[in-house]
Amino acid sequence: MTQLLVITAIVLHAISGVPGLLFKRSADAGQKLSVALSTFGTVVGITGSIASLWFSTPKTSIIAIDGLSVIFLLPIFLISTLGSIYGLSYWKQADHPDNGQKLRLFYGLVTAALAAVTIAANAIVFLVAWEIMALSAYFLITTEDKDTAVRESGWVYLIATHLATLCLFGLFALLHSATGSFQLSPLTAGAVAPGVFTAMFLLALIGFGLKAGLMPLHMWLPGAHAMAPSHVSALMSGVLIKIGIYGFLRLCSLLPEPPLWWGGVILAVGVTSGVLGVVFALGQHDLKRLLAYHSIENIGIITIGIGLAMVGRTLERTDFVLLGMAGALLHVWNHGLFKSLLFLSAGAVIHATHTREIDQLGGLAKSMPRTALYFAVGAAAICGLPPLNGFVSEFLIYLGLFHSLNSGSGMTWTAAAFAIPALAMIGALAVTCFVKAFGAVFLGVARSEHARHAHEAKSMMTGPMLALVGFCLAIGLTPLLVAPVLEHGIRAWEPAAFDSGQKLTMLAPLGWLTIAGAALIVLITLGSFVLARRLRRCGVNPGVTWDCGYAAPASTMQYTSSSFAQMIVALFSWVLRPRVETPAEQPVFANAAHFHSHVSDIVLDGVLRPSFRFGAKITSSFRFLQAGNIHAYLFYIVLFLICLLLWR
Amino acid sequence: MLISQIIVHVVLLLVMPPLLLGVIGKTKALFGGRVGPPLFQAFFDLIKLFQKGSVISSTTTWVFRAGPVVGLATAILAGLFIPFGGHASPVSFSGDLILFAYLFALGRFFTASAALDTGSAFEGMGAAREVTFSCLAEPALFFGFLVLAKLSGSLSLTAMLDGPMPNSWGAAGASLVLVAASLFIVLLVENSRIPFDDPNTHLELTMIHEVMVLDHSGPALGMILYGAAMKLFVMCALLLRIVAPFDSGNIWVDWGIFAVGMLALAMVIGVVESIMARFKLTFVPTFLVAACLLSAFGIILLLR
Numbered sequence: 020m021t022q023l024l025v026i027t028a029i030v031l032h033a034i035s036g037v038p039g040l041l042f043k044r045s046a047d048a049g050q051k052l053s054v055a056l057s058t059f060g061t062v063v064g065i066t067g068s069i070a071s072l073w074f075s076t077p078k079t080s081i082i083a084i085d086g087l088s089v090i091f092l093l094p095i096f097l098i099s100t101l102g103s104i105y106g107l108s109y110w111k112q113a114d115h116p117d118n119g120q121k122l123r124l125f126y127g128l129v130t131a132a133l134a135a136v137t138i139a140a141n142a143i144v145f146l147v148a149w150e151i152m153a154l155s156a157y158f159l160i161t162t163e164d165k166d167t168a169v170r171e172s173g174w175v176y177l178i179a180t181h182l183a184t185l186c187l188f189g190l191f192a193l194l195h196s197a198t199g200s201f202q203l204s205p206l207t208a209g210a211v212a213p214g215v216f217t218a219m220f221l222l223a224l225i226g227f228g229l230k231a232g233l234m235p236l237h238m239w240l241p242g243a244h245a246m247a248p249s250h251v252s253a254l255m256s257g258v259l260i261k262i263g264i265y266g267f268l269r270l271c272s273l274l275p276e277p278p279l280w281w282g283g284v285i286l287a288v289g290v291t292s293g294v295l296g297v298v299f300a301l302g303q304h305d306l307k308r309l310l311a312y313h314s315i316e317n318i319g320i321i322t323i324g325i326g327l328a329m330v331g332r333t334l335e336r337t338d339f340v341l342l343g344m345a346g347a348l349l350h351v352w353n354h355g356l357f358k359s360l361l362f363l364s365a366g367a368v369i370h371a372t373h374t375r376e377i378d379q380l381g382g383l384a385k386s387m388p389r390t391a392l393y394f395a396v397g398a399a400a401i402c403g404l405p406p407l408n409g410f411v412s413e414f415l416i417y418l419g420l421f422h423s424l425n426s427g428s429g430m431t432w433t434a435a436a437f438a439i440p441a442l443a444m445i446g447a448l449a450v451t452c453f454v455k456a457f458g459a460v461f462l463g464v465a466r467s468e469h470a471r472h473a474h475e476a477k478s479m480m481t482g483p484m485l486a487l488v489g490f491c492l493a494i495g496l497t498p499l500l501v502a503p504v505l506e507h508g509i510r511a512w513e514p515a516a517f518d519s520g521q522k523l524t525m526l527a528p529l530g531w532l533t534i535a536g537a538a539l540i541v542l543i544t545l546g547s548f549v550l551a552r553r554l555r556r557c558g559v560n561p562g563v564t565w566d567c568g569y570a571a572p573a574s575t576m577q578y579t580s581s582s583f584a585q586m587i588v589a590l591f592s593w594v595l596r597p598r599v600e601t602p603a604e605q606p607v608f609a610n611a612a613h614f615h616s617h618v619s620d621i622v623l624d625g626v627l628r629p630s631f632r633f634g635a636k637i638t639s640s641f642r643f644l645q646a647g648n649i650h651a652y653l654f655y656i657v658l659f660l661i662c663l664l665l666w667r
Numbered sequence: 668m669l670i671s672q673i674i675v676h677v678v679l680l681l682v683m684p685p686l687l688l689g690v691i692g693k694t695k696a697l698f699g700g701r702v703g704p705p706l707f708q709a710f711f712d713l714i715k716l717f718q719k720g721s722v723i724s725s726t727t728t729w730v731f732r733a734g735p736v737v738g739l740a741t742a743i744l745a746g747l748f749i750p751f752g753g754h755a756s757p758v759s760f761s762g763d764l765i766l767f768a769y770l771f772a773l774g775r776f777f778t779a780s781a782a783l784d785t786g787s788a789f790e791g792m793g794a795a796r797e798v799t800f801s802c803l804a805e806p807a808l809f810f811g812f813l814v815l816a817k818l819s820g821s822l823s824l825t826a827m828l829d830g831p832m833p834n835s836w837g838a839a840g841a842s843l844v845l846v847a848a849s850l851f852i853v854l855l856v857e858n859s860r861i862p863f864d865d866p867n868t869h870l871e872l873t874m875i876h877e878v879m880v881l882d883h884s885g886p887a888l889g890m891i892l893y894g895a896a897m898k899l900f901v902m903c904a905l906l907l908r909i910v911a912p913f914d915s916g917n918i919w920v921d922w923g924i925f926a927v928g929m930l931a932l933a934m935v936i937g938v939v940e941s942i943m944a945r946f947k948l949t950f951v952p953t954f955l956v957a958a959c960l961l962s963a964f965g966i967i968l969l970l971r
């Protein structure tokens with residue numbers, strides 16, 4: 020029954036873009052119909068997924084819904100529908116007659132395929148759904164395919180995603196060789212040589228890591244997120260990259276008796292991804308690229324949690340498994356919520372100002388107060404600040420890492436000893452980056468004409484953002500409510516996690532977080548009340564900003580986002596390799612001078628592009644072989660056949 | 668925990684912080700051969716500021732007013748997690764040290780945003796420096812917590828600092844010396860003291876924390892001063908318990924020891940401020956990295 024509900028939801032999402040194709044390109048009716056189908060599908064799907072937690076359904080050979088699937092199904096349905104409601108105003112069919120229909124067709128398909136991946140019980144079903152998802156995402160990224168930059172980002176994505184699929188082919192071939200079937204069911208320890216398990220683990224790490232955007236494998240992510248329409252970026256960053264995490268978790272749960280170094284590798288990859296993701300975000304000038312790099316950072320945080328849980332499985336420490344997995348799974352939700360909130364508010368900014376350049380914006384809190392407030396909530400949440408949801412998941416991961424201090428094995432606690440300060444550093448860097456983004460975009464004075472004429476987004480756009488703000492606050496203030504769902508997810512991943520009788524609520528004082536959050540809100544309210552009262556009593560004179568004595572501060576006097584990040588970019592210049600063009604020395608009567616700084620991606624622009632260019636140069640010297648002359652080709656065939664005959 | 672103890676804790680937390688500023692000022696005056704402002708000058712300043720009118724730039728929004736409020740609220744709440752002397756803190760649970768650190772991060776997020784809200788170049792510089800330095804101060808703080816958590820085998824500030832502290836000195840004195848040194852650097856940086864920052868300089872261009880609040884005036888400035896004093900107090904209390912874990916056995920005598928210890932620590936800060944010159948701004952990250960490494964060595968010493 021519950022399976023039927025989820026499948027109905029998937030079908031509804033899959034066809035949600037189809038009716039739109041039958042309407043005129045300039046008509047809005049198709050879009051409204053598709054939003055209605057998507058909303059209905061989401062209601063059905065969320066009901067079905069939650070119900071399946073309590074009413075266990077028999078597994079079939081094609082479909083299986085367990086706790087882990089539900090954890091991923093809920094954000095897929097929720098964020099997809101919120102995005103399509105947002106699209107009613109952001110990507111109105113009448114405004115985008117060329118690509119609106121295409122966008123909604125693939126938007127529905129990608130949602131359905133994402134949901135199908137999470138309930139696949141069979142490698143073939145998994146791969147088919149995976150490919151539909153990967154290809155639909157390509158068409159979503161290239162929505163505005165008239166733009167060269169968009170096509171190029173789509174191309175990079177297409178190569179990356181096929182590399183991932185190639186790894187998955189290898190992975191499932193090994194699975195088949197180990198078990199003799201394509202079922203995604205747990206393997207037994209002695210079934211094949213340990214080397215095969217290691218190969219499967221590494222293939223999964225690369226294949227799923229490419230999709231998730233783990234640090235050296237993230238090359239497609241910043242461009243794709245920046246170029247897609249904002250509600251598509253929200254869906255991609257919020258849920259699509261998480262499907263990589265899902266796949267990795269699912270596969271890890273199948274592999275028996277993981278050696279300790281697997282957990283160590285995952286932890287190391289997570290820390291690298293987390294620190295470098297946020298450092299690269301700090302160097303960006305494009306609002307959406309900045310947010311995209313933060314996805315890499317948050318995937319890193321999730322990966323740290325998974326690494327801890329894997330170590331826990333090896334050492335049979337249920338507290339590591341419970342806290343690490345709970346933190347990772349909750350962060351999957353949280354990142355889905357606050358990152359789509361941030362992308363949607365960034366979309367509202369772009370809609371109002373027609374620019375993504377942070378240094379062109381400024382002062383939008385005055386003209387777009389609601390968007391500014393929602394962005395501020397999302398920014399505080401992504402930095403892991405209390406009393407919002409990001410803090411809860413990071414708290415769980417911290418707690419798990421601290422728990423490893425009292426493990427007997429010296430190796431593990433040393434690893435934890437360095438993951439904790441790294442996590443602290445990620446948090447502080449994220450604060451820096453979001454103070455920069457929030458400050459440069461919404462605070463101060465407008466830096467360009469675009470920003471000066473901004474207007475508040477329509478309620479179709481602010482409504483979904485408000486809903487996401489509500490979820491961020493709800494999870495942040497009452498984490499106890501989500502604990503049972505998380506425990507279902509952990510049980511599906513590692514059934515032995517509850518053998519020792521430990522429960523998540525016993526390990527993590529989630530109730531105290533509610534009390535502390537409430538106390539914080541009371542204190543802030545009280546403080547605001549006192550300040551407002553004092554200001555009213557003592558009087559307020561409006562004035563200009565006291566910029567150390569300037570009579571008429573101008574917008575160009577403000578600190579820009581690049582100057583704000585300059586110190587950190589300099590500290591990390593060994594990895595960021597910023598390109599800075601400083602103005603030449605000026606004569607006494609100075610001319611107009613320009614300063615330009617740019618941080619390009621180290622993997623894509625630093626390694627891949629040059630090596631591909633080098634490869635092209637080498638191979639182009641063989642180009643004379645393919646002259647387009649049919650006689651020559653026939654000659655090659657004859658030569659080749661003679662060689663074969665001589666060889667045998 | 669007795670209700671009377673909670674009341675003493677909260678009263679000390681709310682009343683004592685400005686006194687530390689007075690002690691620091693007096694110590695510096697002593698070194699300079701001056702009489703200096705009275706011990707209670709910070710109280711007089713606060714009372715005066717709360718009665719003054721304010722000028723608020725028309726560039727600003729609600730964020731400008733949220734900065735002081737959130738800064739103060741987070742400092743108060745964080746103060747409830749720290750044990751004062753040998754007394755348990757009013758609130759403690761497993762992992763409260765994480766909340767403790769992140770509350771200050773929340774305060775920093777809003778004070779830095781409030782600075783950017785004015786659209787002033789100087790305040791932007793201050794905000795950038797504040798958040799940049801905290802990127803290195805935060806790992807140092809957590810390295811310190813790691814050592815304390817490993818030594819005590821617990822994850823709440825009270826359990827970490829309260830009972831086992833005197834014994835830890837015997838077991839791992841070297842690690843604790845390193846942690847104390849590291850936390851002292853963090854304390855000086857985070858509270859904008861010489862040699863890392865000089866609140867009294869006449870040049871806004873070189874300041875860190877103080878330049879962020881240039882535009883705040885009246886009650887809002889009062890809240891900022893009060894919040895900053897409280898942050899100093901809370902971090903001093905953390906450090907004091909590590910360097911001087913004395914328990915007399917009588918709870919009321921312990922409160923006395925705590926109060927005297929805090930004033931002594933303020934004097935130490937005053938002495939440091941008097942005998943040192945300010946470092947170049949570019950040296951601050953170097954010292955913070957050193958603070959991280961000191962605590963990291965503290966952990967390595969525990970590996971034996």
